[in-house]
Amino acid sequence: MTTSNSNHAGIPVLLFASYADAFGARTVQVPVSAPCRASVLVDAMRVMPGGARLPEVPLLAVNQTWIDLDAVVQPGDEVALIPPVAGG
């Protein structure tokens, strides 16, 4: 894999609803480099301001598909941290 500086600012993660309120933003740059395991990304978010409120096993989507925390996030993936859903 060629060296890329596209990750120098970290991985952008989309936030919604209560998580957007907690982090005070609708997108946060998480200071980890892709590719990385989703659990590493989530752990990095826990120590960011607002991250303490994340549940033990938060829901995550990559490229608008549910993934589990063992999945690997690739450079360029659309990553979203999903609060407990409450539609209907």
Place this chain on the structure above:
Amino acid sequence: MKSPSFRPWPVVSDAMGGVVHVAVVHDPIGTAELIARVQHAGIGAVSLFLGTVRDLNDGRAVSGMEYEAYMGMADSELRAIAGEPCASDPGLVVAVEHRVGTLAIGDVSVAIACAHAHRAPAMDAARYIIDELKRRVPIWKQEHYLDGERVWIDPTAPARTPA
């Protein structure tokens, strides 16, 4: 002027099964239009589920509700869920809309129209789709209380018991 032969929904003879319409919308949901989407001459039963905003939750007076969605994913998840009962029953016709934005008491937040030659598959499908929607579609709601407080609903949180 409407002609005497005006029908609220078109009756067509070529039966079309499956998911005919899925949308996450900002404007009020037109339930008659949604029903029209699943109607055709072979349909003997239409089951319509409506979710509406109620004025009381957990003993607190609610003035309104704000719905938010992860737009693209909400649409694709909703489409996948709507397709699940159709996969095992080609006679089923389904149309679903979920509304986002600020809703008032009594407003329709979600409408699910399921049509079939017979009532049981139509009713079962509507039940299945609303249950799965609540589990799997990335949509959230924030209750606005009369006292001004706003709270995002978390179905995974332990239920509060009114004092």
